[in-house]
Amino acid sequence: MMWPSFQWPFIIALKISWNEIVVTYKGNPYPTRFALKRVKTGMNKYFRHHFICRECRRPVGALFHYRERLACRHCHDLVYACSMK
Numbered sequence: 001m002m003w004p005s006f007q008w009p010f011i012i013a014l015k016i017s018w019n020e021i022v023v024t025y026k027g028n029p030y031p032t033r034f035a036l037k038r039v040k041t042g043m044n045k046y047f048r049h050h051f052i053c054r055e056c057r058r059p060v061g062a063l064f065h066y067r068e069r070l071a072c073r074h075c076h077d078l079v080y081a082c083s084m085k
C-alpha cells in the first residue's frame with residue numbers, strides 16, 4: 001500500500017483536541033503544544049479557532065515553519081507580498 005505523502009516532512013504527528021494541538025517533530029521525542037483560542041467572528045454566535053503563538057502569546061490564524069521553528073508571522077518578521085511597496 002502507498003501512503004499519501006505528508007506536506008510537512010519535519011512533522012511526524014499532529015494531534016488536535018478541543019483546546020490545543022500537539023505537534024511531534026521528526027527527531028524530537030518531546031511534543032510541542034500550541035494552545036487554541038476561540039475567537040468570535042462578526043456573525044453573532046460563531047467563532048473560529050486561533051493558535052496561540054508560543055513565542056509572543058498572540059492569537060493567530062496561521063503558524064509558519066521557518067528556520068526550524070513554528071511561529072506566527074510577527075515572530076518570523078514575515079510580511080505579505082501585497083504589503084511590500
Ligand SMILES: [Zn+2]
Pocket residue numbers: 053054055056057058071072073074075
Ligand atoms: Zn508570535
